[in-house]
Amino acid sequence: MNVMQTDIVAKPASKHSIISSRYGFTAVIIVLLIITVLSAGAAVSFGQVEIPVSQSYRILLHQITGIQIGNVQDLTSGSFVDIIWKIRFPRVLMALFIGAGLTLCGTIMQAAVQNPLADPYILGISSGGSLGATFAILIGFGTMGILGQTGVAFWAFAGAVGASLLVLLLANAGGKMTSVKLVLAGMVINALCTAFANFIVYFANNAEGIKTVTFWTMGSLAASSWDKLPLIAVSVTLAAAFFLMQFRALNAMLLGDEAAVTLGISLGAYRRAYMILTALITGIMVASCGMIGFVGLIIPHLVRGLVGSDHRRLLPASILFGAIFLIWTDVIARTIVPNVELPIGIITALIGAPMFMYMLVKKGYAFGGKS
Protein backbone atom coordinates (compact mmCIF):
# COMPACT_ATOMS: atom_id res chain seq x y z
CA MET A 1 0.00 0.00 0.00
CA ASN A 2 2.71 2.43 1.01
CA VAL A 3 4.80 1.42 -1.93
CA MET A 4 1.88 2.12 -4.25
CA GLN A 5 1.28 5.53 -2.76
CA THR A 6 4.81 6.78 -3.09
CA ASP A 7 4.62 5.52 -6.64
CA ILE A 8 1.71 7.86 -7.34
CA VAL A 9 3.39 10.88 -5.86
CA ALA A 10 6.36 10.27 -8.06
CA LYS A 11 4.21 10.05 -11.19
CA PRO A 12 3.79 13.39 -12.93
CA ALA A 13 0.17 14.28 -13.50
CA SER A 14 0.88 16.05 -16.77
CA LYS A 15 -1.16 13.69 -18.96
CA HIS A 16 -4.29 14.33 -16.94
CA SER A 17 -3.82 18.02 -16.36
CA ILE A 18 -4.23 18.76 -20.07
CA ILE A 19 -7.72 17.31 -19.94
CA SER A 20 -8.51 18.80 -16.56
CA SER A 21 -7.82 22.42 -17.47
CA ARG A 22 -10.97 24.17 -18.56
CA TYR A 23 -9.85 25.00 -22.11
CA GLY A 24 -8.27 21.62 -22.54
CA PHE A 25 -11.57 19.98 -21.72
CA THR A 26 -13.53 22.19 -24.13
CA ALA A 27 -11.01 21.21 -26.79
CA VAL A 28 -11.56 17.52 -26.00
CA ILE A 29 -15.32 17.94 -26.39
CA ILE A 30 -14.91 19.79 -29.70
CA VAL A 31 -12.59 17.08 -31.00
CA LEU A 32 -15.06 14.37 -29.94
CA LEU A 33 -17.89 16.28 -31.66
CA ILE A 34 -15.89 16.52 -34.88
CA ILE A 35 -15.03 12.82 -34.72
CA THR A 36 -18.72 12.02 -34.18
CA VAL A 37 -19.78 13.98 -37.26
CA LEU A 38 -16.96 12.60 -39.40
CA SER A 39 -17.72 9.05 -38.19
CA ALA A 40 -21.38 9.38 -39.07
CA GLY A 41 -20.37 10.54 -42.54
CA ALA A 42 -17.72 7.90 -43.09
CA ALA A 43 -19.71 4.99 -41.66
CA VAL A 44 -22.25 5.13 -44.51
CA SER A 45 -19.50 4.14 -46.95
CA PHE A 46 -19.11 0.67 -45.50
CA GLY A 47 -21.34 -2.27 -46.21
CA GLN A 48 -21.89 -4.86 -48.87
CA VAL A 49 -21.57 -2.18 -51.52
CA GLU A 50 -18.43 -0.13 -50.84
CA ILE A 51 -18.90 3.55 -51.62
CA PRO A 52 -15.86 5.89 -51.69
CA VAL A 53 -15.82 8.04 -48.56
CA SER A 54 -15.46 11.28 -50.54
CA GLN A 55 -18.62 10.46 -52.50
CA SER A 56 -20.49 9.62 -49.30
CA TYR A 57 -19.67 12.99 -47.80
CA ARG A 58 -20.75 14.80 -50.97
CA ILE A 59 -24.02 12.88 -51.15
CA LEU A 60 -24.83 13.53 -47.49
CA LEU A 61 -23.89 17.20 -47.79
CA HIS A 62 -26.11 17.57 -50.81
CA GLN A 63 -29.03 15.71 -49.26
CA ILE A 64 -28.88 17.62 -45.99
CA THR A 65 -27.97 21.16 -47.03
CA GLY A 66 -28.34 21.24 -50.81
CA ILE A 67 -24.73 22.38 -51.20
CA GLN A 68 -23.18 20.98 -54.35
CA ILE A 69 -19.52 20.05 -54.56
CA GLY A 70 -18.34 18.94 -57.99
CA ASN A 71 -20.71 17.15 -60.30
CA VAL A 72 -23.61 16.18 -58.05
CA GLN A 73 -25.70 15.06 -60.99
CA ASP A 74 -23.47 12.00 -61.34
CA LEU A 75 -23.90 11.07 -57.72
CA THR A 76 -27.61 11.61 -57.31
CA SER A 77 -28.57 9.62 -60.37
CA GLY A 78 -26.88 6.39 -59.24
CA SER A 79 -28.03 3.81 -56.71
CA PHE A 80 -25.53 5.15 -54.15
CA VAL A 81 -27.94 7.87 -53.10
CA ASP A 82 -30.65 5.38 -52.25
CA ILE A 83 -28.29 3.06 -50.39
CA ILE A 84 -26.83 5.90 -48.37
CA TRP A 85 -29.92 7.98 -47.78
CA LYS A 86 -32.60 5.34 -47.38
CA ILE A 87 -30.73 2.46 -45.75
CA ARG A 88 -27.40 3.34 -44.23
CA PHE A 89 -27.75 6.90 -42.97
CA PRO A 90 -30.81 6.30 -40.79
CA ARG A 91 -29.04 3.26 -39.39
CA VAL A 92 -25.88 5.20 -38.62
CA LEU A 93 -27.91 7.94 -36.96
CA MET A 94 -29.73 5.27 -34.98
CA ALA A 95 -26.35 3.86 -33.84
CA LEU A 96 -25.30 7.39 -32.86
CA PHE A 97 -28.37 8.02 -30.72
CA ILE A 98 -28.57 4.53 -29.22
CA GLY A 99 -24.85 4.63 -28.35
CA ALA A 100 -25.26 8.04 -26.74
CA GLY A 101 -28.46 6.97 -24.97
CA LEU A 102 -27.11 3.71 -23.55
CA THR A 103 -23.98 5.41 -22.27
CA LEU A 104 -26.05 8.20 -20.75
CA CYS A 105 -28.40 5.75 -19.02
CA GLY A 106 -25.47 3.66 -17.79
CA THR A 107 -23.73 6.68 -16.29
CA ILE A 108 -26.93 7.81 -14.56
CA MET A 109 -27.69 4.33 -13.20
CA GLN A 110 -24.17 3.96 -11.82
CA ALA A 111 -24.62 7.24 -9.96
CA ALA A 112 -28.17 6.51 -8.84
CA VAL A 113 -27.33 3.17 -7.23
CA GLN A 114 -23.76 4.22 -6.32
CA ASN A 115 -22.51 1.00 -7.81
CA PRO A 116 -19.84 0.73 -10.50
CA LEU A 117 -21.40 -2.51 -11.75
CA ALA A 118 -24.70 -0.87 -12.70
CA ASP A 119 -25.70 -0.58 -16.35
CA PRO A 120 -28.85 0.66 -18.12
CA TYR A 121 -30.43 -2.75 -17.76
CA ILE A 122 -29.93 -3.12 -14.02
CA LEU A 123 -33.56 -2.49 -13.09
CA GLY A 124 -34.65 -5.74 -14.73
CA ILE A 125 -35.07 -3.98 -18.05
CA SER A 126 -33.06 -6.59 -19.96
CA SER A 127 -34.97 -9.61 -18.81
CA GLY A 128 -38.31 -7.78 -18.79
CA GLY A 129 -37.71 -6.64 -22.35
CA SER A 130 -36.57 -10.12 -23.37
CA LEU A 131 -39.64 -11.69 -21.81
CA GLY A 132 -41.89 -9.27 -23.68
CA ALA A 133 -40.10 -9.87 -26.97
CA THR A 134 -40.03 -13.65 -26.49
CA PHE A 135 -43.72 -13.64 -25.76
CA ALA A 136 -44.49 -11.53 -28.82
CA ILE A 137 -42.28 -13.59 -31.15
CA LEU A 138 -43.18 -17.10 -29.99
CA ILE A 139 -46.73 -16.81 -28.69
CA GLY A 140 -48.16 -13.37 -29.31
CA PHE A 141 -48.98 -11.56 -32.49
CA GLY A 142 -45.62 -12.13 -34.18
CA THR A 143 -47.08 -13.12 -37.54
CA MET A 144 -50.34 -11.25 -37.57
CA GLY A 145 -50.38 -8.32 -39.99
CA ILE A 146 -50.31 -4.89 -38.38
CA LEU A 147 -49.36 -6.21 -34.95
CA GLY A 148 -46.42 -8.02 -36.58
CA GLN A 149 -43.23 -6.01 -36.20
CA THR A 150 -44.64 -3.26 -33.99
CA GLY A 151 -45.92 -6.08 -31.78
CA VAL A 152 -42.42 -7.13 -30.77
CA ALA A 153 -41.33 -3.55 -30.11
CA PHE A 154 -44.45 -2.82 -28.11
CA TRP A 155 -44.21 -5.94 -25.97
CA ALA A 156 -40.49 -5.45 -25.40
CA PHE A 157 -41.14 -1.90 -24.23
CA ALA A 158 -44.02 -3.01 -22.03
CA GLY A 159 -41.92 -5.81 -20.53
CA ALA A 160 -38.95 -3.53 -19.89
CA VAL A 161 -40.93 -0.76 -18.25
CA GLY A 162 -43.15 -3.21 -16.36
CA ALA A 163 -40.13 -5.01 -14.93
CA SER A 164 -38.42 -1.80 -13.86
CA LEU A 165 -41.57 -0.51 -12.16
CA LEU A 166 -41.78 -3.82 -10.29
CA VAL A 167 -38.15 -3.47 -9.22
CA LEU A 168 -38.74 0.08 -7.97
CA LEU A 169 -41.85 -1.03 -6.07
CA LEU A 170 -40.02 -3.96 -4.54
CA ALA A 171 -37.08 -1.78 -3.51
CA ASN A 172 -39.45 0.75 -1.95
CA ALA A 173 -41.40 -1.86 0.00
CA GLY A 174 -40.81 -1.99 3.74
CA GLY A 175 -39.25 1.40 4.25
CA LYS A 176 -36.48 3.42 2.69
CA MET A 177 -35.14 2.57 -0.75
CA THR A 178 -31.42 1.84 -0.59
CA SER A 179 -29.08 1.10 -3.46
CA VAL A 180 -28.39 -2.40 -2.14
CA LYS A 181 -32.11 -3.16 -2.05
CA LEU A 182 -32.43 -1.82 -5.60
CA VAL A 183 -29.65 -4.00 -6.95
CA LEU A 184 -31.05 -7.07 -5.19
CA ALA A 185 -34.61 -6.35 -6.34
CA GLY A 186 -33.23 -6.00 -9.89
CA MET A 187 -31.60 -9.41 -9.64
CA VAL A 188 -34.76 -11.05 -8.28
CA ILE A 189 -36.98 -9.66 -11.05
CA ASN A 190 -34.29 -10.56 -13.59
CA ALA A 191 -34.31 -14.17 -12.44
CA LEU A 192 -38.10 -14.29 -12.50
CA CYS A 193 -38.46 -12.85 -16.01
CA THR A 194 -35.64 -15.02 -17.37
CA ALA A 195 -37.36 -18.09 -15.96
CA PHE A 196 -40.64 -17.20 -17.71
CA ALA A 197 -38.85 -16.43 -20.97
CA ASN A 198 -36.92 -19.72 -20.83
CA PHE A 199 -40.17 -21.53 -20.10
CA ILE A 200 -41.69 -20.11 -23.28
CA VAL A 201 -38.59 -20.92 -25.34
CA TYR A 202 -38.39 -24.47 -23.95
CA PHE A 203 -41.92 -25.33 -25.04
CA ALA A 204 -41.82 -23.42 -28.30
CA ASN A 205 -41.83 -25.62 -31.35
CA ASN A 206 -40.55 -22.90 -33.60
CA ALA A 207 -36.88 -22.98 -34.62
CA GLU A 208 -37.13 -19.80 -36.71
CA GLY A 209 -38.81 -17.97 -33.82
CA ILE A 210 -36.16 -19.11 -31.35
CA LYS A 211 -33.46 -17.80 -33.68
CA THR A 212 -35.26 -14.47 -33.84
CA VAL A 213 -35.40 -14.37 -30.05
CA THR A 214 -31.67 -15.09 -29.79
CA PHE A 215 -30.90 -12.42 -32.38
CA TRP A 216 -33.08 -9.98 -30.50
CA THR A 217 -31.40 -10.60 -27.15
CA MET A 218 -28.03 -9.83 -28.72
CA GLY A 219 -29.21 -6.59 -30.24
CA SER A 220 -29.23 -5.31 -33.79
CA LEU A 221 -29.66 -2.05 -35.64
CA ALA A 222 -30.73 -3.80 -38.84
CA ALA A 223 -34.36 -2.72 -38.53
CA SER A 224 -33.49 1.00 -38.43
CA SER A 225 -35.42 3.32 -40.71
CA TRP A 226 -36.26 7.00 -40.98
CA ASP A 227 -39.67 6.57 -39.39
CA LYS A 228 -38.23 4.86 -36.28
CA LEU A 229 -35.54 7.47 -35.79
CA PRO A 230 -37.47 10.51 -34.49
CA LEU A 231 -38.73 8.82 -31.30
CA ILE A 232 -35.24 7.67 -30.33
CA ALA A 233 -33.54 10.89 -31.40
CA VAL A 234 -35.97 13.15 -29.56
CA SER A 235 -36.12 11.12 -26.34
CA VAL A 236 -32.35 10.63 -26.11
CA THR A 237 -31.67 14.30 -26.87
CA LEU A 238 -34.19 15.51 -24.30
CA ALA A 239 -32.88 13.10 -21.66
CA ALA A 240 -29.29 14.16 -22.37
CA ALA A 241 -30.22 17.83 -22.06
CA PHE A 242 -32.07 17.17 -18.82
CA PHE A 243 -29.27 15.17 -17.20
CA LEU A 244 -26.58 17.64 -18.31
CA MET A 245 -28.43 20.17 -16.17
CA GLN A 246 -28.40 17.84 -13.17
CA PHE A 247 -24.65 17.58 -12.71
CA ARG A 248 -24.66 18.90 -9.16
CA ALA A 249 -27.20 16.39 -7.93
CA LEU A 250 -25.42 13.57 -9.79
CA ASN A 251 -22.08 14.49 -8.23
CA ALA A 252 -23.67 14.62 -4.78
CA MET A 253 -25.14 11.17 -5.40
CA LEU A 254 -21.66 9.67 -5.67
CA LEU A 255 -20.92 10.92 -2.14
CA GLY A 256 -23.81 8.94 -0.67
CA ASP A 257 -27.14 9.94 0.83
CA GLU A 258 -25.85 11.35 4.07
CA ALA A 259 -23.15 13.59 2.65
CA ALA A 260 -25.59 14.76 -0.04
CA VAL A 261 -28.06 15.96 2.60
CA THR A 262 -25.35 17.93 4.35
CA LEU A 263 -24.67 19.62 0.99
CA GLY A 264 -28.33 20.54 0.69
CA ILE A 265 -29.52 17.81 -1.69
CA SER A 266 -31.98 15.21 -0.46
CA LEU A 267 -31.47 12.32 -2.85
CA GLY A 268 -34.68 10.30 -2.50
CA ALA A 269 -36.82 12.23 -4.96
CA TYR A 270 -33.96 12.80 -7.41
CA ARG A 271 -33.05 9.13 -7.45
CA ARG A 272 -36.62 8.01 -8.09
CA ALA A 273 -37.10 10.53 -10.91
CA TYR A 274 -33.77 9.64 -12.53
CA MET A 275 -34.54 5.93 -12.44
CA ILE A 276 -38.01 6.25 -13.92
CA LEU A 277 -36.70 8.49 -16.70
CA THR A 278 -33.75 6.18 -17.41
CA ALA A 279 -36.03 3.14 -17.42
CA LEU A 280 -38.35 4.80 -19.96
CA ILE A 281 -35.51 5.83 -22.28
CA THR A 282 -33.86 2.41 -22.05
CA GLY A 283 -37.23 0.76 -22.66
CA ILE A 284 -37.69 2.81 -25.85
CA MET A 285 -34.18 1.89 -27.02
CA VAL A 286 -34.61 -1.80 -26.19
CA ALA A 287 -37.89 -1.87 -28.08
CA SER A 288 -36.28 -0.67 -31.29
CA CYS A 289 -32.93 -2.47 -31.31
CA GLY A 290 -32.99 -5.24 -28.72
CA MET A 291 -30.44 -5.66 -26.02
CA ILE A 292 -27.09 -4.14 -26.85
CA GLY A 293 -24.98 -5.11 -23.90
CA PHE A 294 -21.75 -3.73 -22.52
CA VAL A 295 -21.93 -0.21 -24.00
CA GLY A 296 -23.73 1.29 -21.02
CA LEU A 297 -21.41 -0.46 -18.57
CA ILE A 298 -18.01 -0.02 -20.17
CA ILE A 299 -18.05 3.37 -21.88
CA PRO A 300 -18.86 5.33 -18.68
CA HIS A 301 -15.91 3.65 -16.97
CA LEU A 302 -13.58 4.24 -19.92
CA VAL A 303 -14.48 7.92 -20.01
CA ARG A 304 -14.27 8.25 -16.23
CA GLY A 305 -10.71 7.01 -16.55
CA LEU A 306 -10.03 9.90 -18.94
CA VAL A 307 -11.91 12.88 -17.51
CA GLY A 308 -12.77 11.85 -13.93
CA SER A 309 -16.07 11.44 -12.08
CA ASP A 310 -17.31 15.03 -12.21
CA HIS A 311 -20.53 14.75 -14.21
CA ARG A 312 -20.07 18.17 -15.77
CA ARG A 313 -17.22 16.62 -17.74
CA LEU A 314 -18.20 12.99 -17.63
CA LEU A 315 -21.66 13.29 -19.19
CA PRO A 316 -20.85 15.21 -22.39
CA ALA A 317 -17.67 13.23 -22.98
CA SER A 318 -19.26 9.83 -22.42
CA ILE A 319 -22.33 10.61 -24.54
CA LEU A 320 -20.12 11.48 -27.51
CA PHE A 321 -17.77 8.57 -26.86
CA GLY A 322 -20.71 6.17 -26.70
CA ALA A 323 -22.09 7.51 -29.99
CA ILE A 324 -18.75 7.09 -31.77
CA PHE A 325 -18.26 3.63 -30.26
CA LEU A 326 -21.61 2.30 -31.42
CA ILE A 327 -21.35 3.82 -34.92
CA TRP A 328 -18.12 1.90 -35.51
CA THR A 329 -19.15 -1.33 -33.81
CA ASP A 330 -22.21 -1.33 -36.05
CA VAL A 331 -19.97 -0.87 -39.10
CA ILE A 332 -17.96 -3.89 -37.96
CA ALA A 333 -21.13 -5.90 -37.25
CA ARG A 334 -22.35 -5.48 -40.82
CA THR A 335 -19.03 -5.85 -42.65
CA ILE A 336 -16.76 -8.26 -40.78
CA VAL A 337 -18.35 -11.43 -42.14
CA PRO A 338 -19.28 -11.03 -45.83
CA ASN A 339 -23.01 -11.28 -46.53
CA VAL A 340 -23.79 -11.91 -42.86
CA GLU A 341 -25.21 -9.43 -40.41
CA LEU A 342 -23.81 -10.14 -36.93
CA PRO A 343 -25.73 -9.14 -33.81
CA ILE A 344 -24.04 -5.96 -32.60
CA GLY A 345 -24.00 -7.18 -28.97
CA ILE A 346 -21.32 -9.70 -29.94
CA ILE A 347 -19.07 -6.97 -31.30
CA THR A 348 -19.60 -4.54 -28.40
CA ALA A 349 -18.54 -7.27 -25.97
CA LEU A 350 -15.63 -8.45 -28.13
CA ILE A 351 -14.23 -4.94 -28.36
CA GLY A 352 -15.36 -3.56 -25.03
CA ALA A 353 -14.10 -6.36 -22.81
CA PRO A 354 -10.43 -6.18 -23.86
CA MET A 355 -10.52 -2.37 -23.72
CA PHE A 356 -11.80 -2.54 -20.17
CA MET A 357 -9.31 -5.23 -19.16
CA TYR A 358 -6.51 -3.06 -20.53
CA MET A 359 -7.72 -0.15 -18.40
CA LEU A 360 -7.97 -2.23 -15.25
CA VAL A 361 -4.58 -3.85 -15.63
CA LYS A 362 -2.39 -1.30 -17.39
CA LYS A 363 -3.83 2.01 -16.31
CA GLY A 364 -4.71 0.98 -12.75
CA TYR A 365 -8.22 2.32 -13.28
CA ALA A 366 -9.94 3.12 -9.98
CA PHE A 367 -13.47 4.17 -10.94
CA GLY A 368 -12.75 7.76 -11.72
CA GLY A 369 -9.33 8.34 -10.26
CA LYS A 370 -5.83 6.99 -10.35
CA SER A 371 -5.12 4.40 -7.73
Place this chain on the structure above:
Amino acid sequence: MNLNVEHLAVSFSNVNIVKDVSLKVRNKQFVGLIGPNGCGKSTLLKSIYKVIKPKHGDVFLSDLDVIKASPKVVAQKLGVVGQFNELSFDFKVREMVAMGRTPHKGMLETDNKQDQDIVTGALRKVNLEGHAERSYNSLSGGEKQRVILARVLAQQPEFMILDEPTNHLDIKFQLQILNIVKKLDIGILAALHDLTLAAEYCDYLYVMKQGQVAASGKPEDILTKELIGQVFDVACETYRNPVTGALGFAYLETR
Protein backbone atom coordinates in the same frame (compact mmCIF):
# COMPACT_ATOMS: atom_id res chain seq x y z
CA MET B 1 -25.08 31.71 15.33
CA ASN B 2 -26.75 29.77 18.18
CA LEU B 3 -27.96 26.21 18.09
CA ASN B 4 -31.02 25.34 20.14
CA VAL B 5 -32.17 21.75 20.43
CA GLU B 6 -35.36 21.30 22.39
CA HIS B 7 -36.89 18.05 23.61
CA LEU B 8 -35.55 16.03 20.69
CA ALA B 9 -36.53 12.36 20.56
CA VAL B 10 -35.65 9.72 17.98
CA SER B 11 -36.84 6.16 17.81
CA PHE B 12 -36.27 3.28 15.38
CA SER B 13 -38.98 0.61 15.26
CA ASN B 14 -40.29 1.58 18.71
CA VAL B 15 -36.89 1.57 20.41
CA ASN B 16 -36.12 5.01 21.78
CA ILE B 17 -32.56 5.90 20.85
CA VAL B 18 -32.64 9.54 21.84
CA LYS B 19 -35.00 10.48 24.67
CA ASP B 20 -35.99 14.08 25.13
CA VAL B 21 -32.61 15.76 24.70
CA SER B 22 -32.24 19.51 24.95
CA LEU B 23 -28.99 21.33 24.37
CA LYS B 24 -27.68 24.77 23.49
CA VAL B 25 -24.61 26.04 21.73
CA ARG B 26 -24.21 29.75 22.26
CA ASN B 27 -22.46 32.06 19.87
CA LYS B 28 -19.00 30.83 18.83
CA GLN B 29 -18.80 28.23 21.59
CA PHE B 30 -17.00 24.92 21.05
CA VAL B 31 -19.35 22.41 22.61
CA GLY B 32 -18.47 18.74 23.00
CA LEU B 33 -20.74 15.74 23.15
CA ILE B 34 -19.29 12.72 24.93
CA GLY B 35 -20.64 9.37 26.00
CA PRO B 36 -20.01 5.66 25.56
CA ASN B 37 -20.58 3.81 22.27
CA GLY B 38 -24.24 3.35 21.50
CA CYS B 39 -25.41 6.16 23.76
CA GLY B 40 -27.11 7.95 20.88
CA LYS B 41 -24.53 10.65 20.10
CA SER B 42 -24.43 10.02 16.36
CA THR B 43 -28.19 9.58 16.14
CA LEU B 44 -28.71 12.86 17.96
CA LEU B 45 -26.31 14.66 15.62
CA LYS B 46 -27.88 13.09 12.53
CA SER B 47 -31.32 14.20 13.57
CA ILE B 48 -29.95 17.71 14.04
CA TYR B 49 -28.44 17.78 10.54
CA LYS B 50 -31.51 16.35 8.86
CA VAL B 51 -30.40 12.85 7.95
CA ILE B 52 -32.76 11.27 10.48
CA LYS B 53 -36.26 12.57 11.08
CA PRO B 54 -36.87 12.95 14.81
CA LYS B 55 -40.09 11.70 16.41
CA HIS B 56 -40.60 15.05 18.07
CA GLY B 57 -38.68 18.08 19.21
CA ASP B 58 -37.30 21.24 17.64
CA VAL B 59 -33.96 22.28 16.23
CA PHE B 60 -33.24 25.96 15.69
CA LEU B 61 -30.13 27.57 14.21
CA SER B 62 -30.69 31.13 15.47
CA ASP B 63 -34.07 31.82 13.77
CA LEU B 64 -33.94 28.99 11.25
CA ASP B 65 -36.23 26.05 11.93
CA VAL B 66 -33.86 23.30 10.80
CA ILE B 67 -36.41 20.49 10.73
CA LYS B 68 -38.92 22.40 8.60
CA ALA B 69 -36.44 24.23 6.35
CA SER B 70 -35.23 22.78 3.03
CA PRO B 71 -31.88 20.93 3.08
CA LYS B 72 -30.38 23.56 0.81
CA VAL B 73 -31.18 26.48 3.12
CA VAL B 74 -29.82 24.54 6.09
CA ALA B 75 -26.66 23.56 4.20
CA GLN B 76 -25.89 27.22 3.52
CA LYS B 77 -25.53 27.78 7.27
CA LEU B 78 -24.58 24.38 8.67
CA GLY B 79 -21.52 22.33 7.75
CA VAL B 80 -21.10 18.70 8.76
CA VAL B 81 -18.00 16.52 9.04
CA GLY B 82 -19.50 13.03 9.20
CA GLN B 83 -18.06 9.67 10.09
CA PHE B 84 -18.35 7.64 6.93
CA ASN B 85 -16.36 9.00 4.02
CA GLU B 86 -15.54 6.10 1.72
CA LEU B 87 -16.47 6.38 -1.97
CA SER B 88 -17.10 3.75 -4.61
CA PHE B 89 -16.34 6.31 -7.32
CA ASP B 90 -13.27 8.46 -7.16
CA PHE B 91 -12.86 12.22 -7.36
CA LYS B 92 -9.89 14.51 -7.48
CA VAL B 93 -9.26 16.26 -4.16
CA ARG B 94 -10.04 19.63 -5.72
CA GLU B 95 -13.35 18.38 -7.17
CA MET B 96 -14.26 16.90 -3.82
CA VAL B 97 -13.62 20.18 -1.99
CA ALA B 98 -15.41 22.18 -4.70
CA MET B 99 -18.57 20.23 -3.93
CA GLY B 100 -18.73 22.22 -0.72
CA ARG B 101 -19.96 25.10 -2.89
CA THR B 102 -23.07 23.11 -3.88
CA PRO B 103 -25.56 24.71 -1.43
CA HIS B 104 -24.59 28.21 -2.60
CA LYS B 105 -25.11 27.44 -6.26
CA GLY B 106 -28.06 27.07 -8.57
CA MET B 107 -28.41 23.71 -10.31
CA LEU B 108 -26.98 25.10 -13.53
CA GLU B 109 -24.51 27.56 -12.14
CA THR B 110 -20.86 26.69 -12.65
CA ASP B 111 -18.10 27.53 -10.22
CA ASN B 112 -16.60 30.98 -10.82
CA LYS B 113 -13.25 32.51 -9.92
CA GLN B 114 -14.46 33.34 -6.41
CA ASP B 115 -15.51 29.74 -5.77
CA GLN B 116 -12.15 28.51 -6.98
CA ASP B 117 -10.38 30.91 -4.62
CA ILE B 118 -12.53 29.66 -1.74
CA VAL B 119 -11.61 26.07 -2.61
CA THR B 120 -7.91 26.91 -2.80
CA GLY B 121 -8.14 28.72 0.53
CA ALA B 122 -9.87 25.76 2.16
CA LEU B 123 -7.17 23.39 0.87
CA ARG B 124 -4.50 25.73 2.25
CA LYS B 125 -6.15 25.79 5.67
CA VAL B 126 -5.93 22.00 5.97
CA ASN B 127 -2.40 21.92 4.48
CA LEU B 128 -3.36 19.95 1.39
CA GLU B 129 -2.63 22.51 -1.35
CA GLY B 130 -0.11 20.17 -2.93
CA HIS B 131 -2.68 17.38 -3.12
CA ALA B 132 -5.32 19.21 -5.18
CA GLU B 133 -4.81 17.01 -8.24
CA ARG B 134 -4.49 13.74 -6.30
CA SER B 135 -7.25 11.16 -6.29
CA TYR B 136 -9.30 11.12 -3.11
CA ASN B 137 -9.35 7.33 -2.78
CA SER B 138 -5.56 7.16 -2.88
CA LEU B 139 -5.24 9.30 0.27
CA SER B 140 -4.65 8.05 3.79
CA GLY B 141 -7.38 8.17 6.43
CA GLY B 142 -6.05 11.36 7.97
CA GLU B 143 -5.75 13.08 4.61
CA LYS B 144 -9.29 12.03 3.65
CA GLN B 145 -10.64 13.49 6.85
CA ARG B 146 -8.81 16.75 6.14
CA VAL B 147 -10.26 16.81 2.62
CA ILE B 148 -13.75 16.44 4.07
CA LEU B 149 -12.98 19.22 6.51
CA ALA B 150 -11.80 21.38 3.59
CA ARG B 151 -15.07 20.64 1.76
CA VAL B 152 -17.01 21.83 4.78
CA LEU B 153 -14.79 24.92 5.03
CA ALA B 154 -15.52 25.68 1.37
CA GLN B 155 -19.17 25.53 2.31
CA GLN B 156 -18.46 28.60 4.52
CA PRO B 157 -20.86 27.53 7.24
CA GLU B 158 -21.81 29.68 10.19
CA PHE B 159 -22.12 26.60 12.36
CA MET B 160 -20.37 23.25 12.24
CA ILE B 161 -21.20 19.77 13.48
CA LEU B 162 -18.49 17.14 13.71
CA ASP B 163 -19.15 13.48 14.43
CA GLU B 164 -16.02 11.95 15.92
CA PRO B 165 -13.79 13.82 13.47
CA THR B 166 -10.62 12.35 14.95
CA ASN B 167 -11.61 8.69 14.80
CA HIS B 168 -8.78 6.39 13.66
CA LEU B 169 -6.38 9.29 13.22
CA ASP B 170 -2.83 9.63 14.49
CA ILE B 171 -2.44 12.07 17.36
CA LYS B 172 -0.82 14.65 15.07
CA PHE B 173 -3.86 14.74 12.78
CA GLN B 174 -6.25 14.70 15.73
CA LEU B 175 -4.65 17.85 17.06
CA GLN B 176 -4.38 19.38 13.61
CA ILE B 177 -8.08 18.94 12.88
CA LEU B 178 -9.23 20.22 16.26
CA ASN B 179 -6.88 23.23 15.98
CA ILE B 180 -8.26 24.15 12.57
CA VAL B 181 -11.82 23.86 13.83
CA LYS B 182 -11.09 25.79 17.02
CA LYS B 183 -9.62 28.68 15.01
CA LEU B 184 -12.71 29.05 12.82
CA ASP B 185 -14.46 31.20 15.39
CA ILE B 186 -17.93 29.82 14.66
CA GLY B 187 -20.26 27.71 16.80
CA ILE B 188 -19.17 24.05 16.96
CA LEU B 189 -20.93 20.95 18.20
CA ALA B 190 -18.62 17.94 18.13
CA ALA B 191 -18.97 14.35 19.29
CA LEU B 192 -15.60 13.33 20.68
CA HIS B 193 -14.39 10.10 22.18
CA ASP B 194 -11.13 11.20 23.77
CA LEU B 195 -11.85 12.78 27.17
CA THR B 196 -8.48 14.50 27.41
CA LEU B 197 -8.99 16.25 24.06
CA ALA B 198 -12.60 17.04 24.93
CA ALA B 199 -11.48 18.66 28.20
CA GLU B 200 -8.77 20.61 26.42
CA TYR B 201 -10.71 21.97 23.46
CA CYS B 202 -14.33 22.32 24.59
CA ASP B 203 -15.84 25.33 26.29
CA TYR B 204 -18.78 23.27 27.41
CA LEU B 205 -19.64 19.57 27.49
CA TYR B 206 -22.77 17.47 27.28
CA VAL B 207 -22.43 13.92 28.58
CA MET B 208 -24.86 11.39 27.15
CA LYS B 209 -25.87 8.02 28.51
CA GLN B 210 -28.60 5.77 27.15
CA GLY B 211 -30.13 8.46 24.99
CA GLN B 212 -30.29 11.10 27.69
CA VAL B 213 -28.14 13.96 28.87
CA ALA B 214 -26.51 12.68 32.07
CA ALA B 215 -24.61 15.86 32.83
CA SER B 216 -23.57 19.15 31.30
CA GLY B 217 -21.22 21.91 32.24
CA LYS B 218 -17.67 23.17 31.89
CA PRO B 219 -15.20 20.28 31.46
CA GLU B 220 -13.32 20.85 34.72
CA ASP B 221 -16.61 21.06 36.65
CA ILE B 222 -18.25 17.88 35.41
CA LEU B 223 -15.48 15.48 34.41
CA THR B 224 -15.13 13.94 37.86
CA LYS B 225 -14.15 10.37 38.63
CA GLU B 226 -17.67 9.74 39.90
CA LEU B 227 -19.29 10.84 36.64
CA ILE B 228 -16.82 9.00 34.43
CA GLY B 229 -17.29 5.88 36.53
CA GLN B 230 -21.03 6.13 36.26
CA VAL B 231 -21.26 6.99 32.54
CA PHE B 232 -18.37 5.06 31.00
CA ASP B 233 -18.24 2.21 33.49
CA VAL B 234 -14.53 2.72 34.09
CA ALA B 235 -12.72 3.37 37.34
CA CYS B 236 -10.42 6.37 36.98
CA GLU B 237 -8.66 9.19 38.76
CA THR B 238 -8.43 12.71 37.43
CA TYR B 239 -5.33 14.83 37.84
CA ARG B 240 -3.64 17.96 36.62
CA ASN B 241 -1.14 17.15 33.92
CA PRO B 242 2.23 18.22 35.38
CA VAL B 243 3.49 19.39 31.99
CA THR B 244 0.52 21.25 30.54
CA GLY B 245 -1.60 21.85 33.60
CA ALA B 246 -4.58 20.47 31.69
CA LEU B 247 -7.09 17.98 33.02
CA GLY B 248 -5.83 14.40 32.79
CA PHE B 249 -7.42 10.99 33.29
CA ALA B 250 -5.82 7.83 34.61
CA TYR B 251 -7.98 4.81 33.81
CA LEU B 252 -7.58 2.07 36.41
CA GLU B 253 -9.63 -0.91 35.33
CA THR B 254 -13.05 -1.76 34.01
CA ARG B 255 -15.46 -2.78 36.69
